[in-house]
Amino acid sequence: MALRMWASSTANALKISCSSKPNVSLAFSLSRCFSTVLDGLKYANSHEWVKHEGPVATIGITDHAQDHLGEVVFVELPEPGGSVSQGKGFGAVESVKATSDINSPISGEVVEVNSKLSETPGLINSSPYADGWMIKVKPSSPSELESLMGPKEYTKFCEEEDASH
Amino acid sequence: MLIPQTKNIGLPLMNLMRFKGLPILQQLHIEEQLLRTSSENWCIVNDGTNDPTVVMGVSGKPAELLEIESVLDDQVPVIRRFTGGGTVIVDHGTVFVTFICNKEAVPNLQPYPRPIMSWSSSLYSKVFQGIGDFHLRENDYVFGNHKFGGNAQSITKNRWIHHTSFLWDFNVQNMSYLKHPKRAPAYRSARSHLDFICRMKDYMPRSTFMDKTVEATETQFSLRPIQLEAIRTCLEAEFCPSSRFLTNEELEAAAVALQS
Numbered sequence: 001m002a003l004r005m006w007a008s009s010t011a012n013a014l015k016i017s018c019s020s021k022p023n024v025s026l027a028f029s030l031s032r033c034f035s036t037v038l039d040g041l042k043y044a045n046s047h048e049w050v051k052h053e054g055p056v057a058t059i060g061i062t063d064h065a066q067d068h069l070g071e072v073v074f075v076e077l078p079e080p081g082g083s084v085s086q087g088k089g090f091g092a093v094e095s096v097k098a099t100s101d102i103n104s105p106i107s108g109e110v111v112e113v114n115s116k117l118s119e120t121p122g123l124i125n126s127s128p129y130a131d132g133w134m135i136k137v138k139p140s141s142p143s144e145l146e147s148l149m150g151p152k153e154y155t156k157f158c159e160e161e162d163a164s165h
Numbered sequence: 166m167l168i169p170q171t172k173n174i175g176l177p178l179m180n181l182m183r184f185k186g187l188p189i190l191q192q193l194h195i196e197e198q199l200l201r202t203s204s205e206n207w208c209i210v211n212d213g214t215n216d217p218t219v220v221m222g223v224s225g226k227p228a229e230l231l232e233i234e235s236v237l238d239d240q241v242p243v244i245r246r247f248t249g250g251g252t253v254i255v256d257h258g259t260v261f262v263t264f265i266c267n268k269e270a271v272p273n274l275q276p277y278p279r280p281i282m283s284w285s286s287s288l289y290s291k292v293f294q295g296i297g298d299f300h301l302r303e304n305d306y307v308f309g310n311h312k313f314g315g316n317a318q319s320i321t322k323n324r325w326i327h328h329t330s331f332l333w334d335f336n337v338q339n340m341s342y343l344k345h346p347k348r349a350p351a352y353r354s355a356r357s358h359l360d361f362i363c364r365m366k367d368y369m370p371r372s373t374f375m376d377k378t379v380e381a382t383e384t385q386f387s388l389r390p391i392q393l394e395a396i397r398t399c400l401e402a403e404f405c406p407s408s409r410f411l412t413n414e415e416l417e418a419a420a421v422a423l424q425s
Contacts, residue, residue: 046322068277073348074224074249089321094224096278097250097304098318165275 035064035158038129042145043154044105046087049129052145057106060133061093061124064158070096072124075117077134082110084137086144091134093124106144108137177270179206179386181379182393189214189255190244192263193408195393197247198400199265200319200326207265208382209328210375213257217339219243220330222250222317223407228423229347233416236342243416246408248328249278250317254342258334260371262378265326271385276325278304278318285316285327291381297368303350306331310352311363333365333374 041049047065051058066072074094084090084104092099113135116123124132139145149157184192192211199207219231219241227233227243230252236243241254255261264285268276274284286301293299297308306314306329316329340358353361365374382388 068275068279070278076223087322092223094222094249096282097222097248097316098278098281098320099223099247099249100278100320101322103322161275165273165280 035062035067036129037062037064037151037155037158039151041129042105042148042150043157044087044103044148045157046103048103048105050105050145050148052139052142055138056111057108057137057139057145058133059105059135059137060128061102062154063128066125066128066132069093069098069100072121075121075124075134077113077117078110080110080113083140084108084110084135086141086147093121102134104135104137105148106137106139107141108139110135111138112136176385176387177206179208179266179270179382179388180391181208181210181382181388182391183375184209184211184393186213186215186257187211188216189218189220189261190408190410192261193220193244193246194406195400196263196265196326196328197319197406197408198404200321200324202400202404203265204267206267206270206386207263208379208386208388209261209263209265210378211261211263212371212375214255214259214261215257217241217254217256217336219252219254219342221245221252223247224249225252227411227416227419230344231416232342232344233420233423237413237416237420239342241342243411244408245411246317247406248317248319248326251315251346251348252343253315253330254335254339255330256336256339258332258336260331260333260365260374261328262331262375263326263328264382266324268323268325276320278320281318281320281325281327282316285329288381288385289314289378291384292374292377293369302352305350307352308363308368312353312361313363313365313368331365331374332362333371335362335364 041051043049043062047062049060049062072093072095077091084107086105086107087103089101090104091102093102114133196209219236221230223245225245271284274280282301282304289306290299299308305312306316314329314331316327318325318327337359343358
């Protein structure tokens with residue numbers, strides 16, 4: 001409990017929220033006890049995040065997702081110029097003998113793809129919200145962002161999902 | 166008065182398709198289409214395939230995984246499949262078992278690789294109960310520390326597939342087409358293929374394995390046998406599967422790139 005309270009106050013100072021992972025031993029490091037959820041992002045129930053800045057939105061997968069997927073060894077991404085649709089797959093990651101679809105939280109035109117991921121797919125694990133970003137999109141329907149979850153809602157969603165399994 | 170069969174009441178429905186000697190590429194195409202376009206649960210059992218064929222995972226690099234010169238000289242077909250995981254060589258001695266499920270089909274199962282493999286290994290534990298020290302070890306199906314089944318998965322938003330190629334028997338010469346992979350489980354301990362794998366036929370008759378697998382599946386699903394012909398018209402003609410043969414040109418280019 002003390003560790004959880006310290007983590008919570010630290011998270012508040014850093015402006016991040018934490019979802020707890022039940023049944024995780026306190027002997028693990030802090031970064032493995034809690035999935036990181038960042039303020040300022042919106043979240044899909046398929047565990048992708050989107051950061052809307054001006055005309056461009058950046059998309060990736062969340063810390064919760066990368067932790068559950070395991071070590072990412074391969075990433076398949078679209079080409080710039082292609083289009084993505086809300087809720088539909090735009091690429092895939094490979095981890096632990098599985099390909100897992102990545103679904104776009106919003107619709108739009110792909111304007112940039114993170115080329116570093118072809119050589120260093122592990123950036124998705126080590127830096128899911130920064131260096132592990134996947135695509136940048138010019139949103140075609142910015143109102144779609146309103147249908148996504150905020151940080152608190154997504155944190156609760158992850159906790160409920162983990163608790164129910 | 167007929168007494169209705171009640172044992173499967175309340176279990177989710179799963180369609181069961183059984184094949185003998187279905188070509189592996191055709192099996193992969195059917196699987197990918199059912200994963201992507203069906204909303205039902207499926208179990209596919211294919212008792213052997215026709216010609217020896219190399220099957221790589223979605224990110225497999227031929228130069229790293231195959232003895233390309235031998236593969237080209239002997240004209241061994243090479244497939245890149247739509248699921249993750251490693252490289253296998255399959256033939257008439259391979260038994261294939263596939264599960265394609267909606268994410269709610271197995272209660273309390275999170276649609277991620279490890280939970281799915283944990284579920285599948287518990288199902289196969291029923292099949293191999295008391296036989297050969299069966300378990301899931303670093304994502305492989307083993308007897309002791311010898312692998313006899315390679316598995317792979319693909320997970321979409323609402324569904325997943327887990328398929329396995331079981332080495333009921335294998336041809337020693339065929340293993341020579343495969344290189345020692347860069348990414349190998351720790352328990353392999355740098356053993357060669359022949360020291361690492363084992364034959365299921367040393368543990369269980371072929372038909373017993375398939376029957377017991379169906380029985381184990383029936384403890385969780387209400388199985389409905391289906392023939393391929395019955396669904397052929399339902400399979401969308403416009404679906405384009407991604408599993409495919411690699412061309413000789415692609416293999417030759419990989420060999421050249423390796424040498425440079």
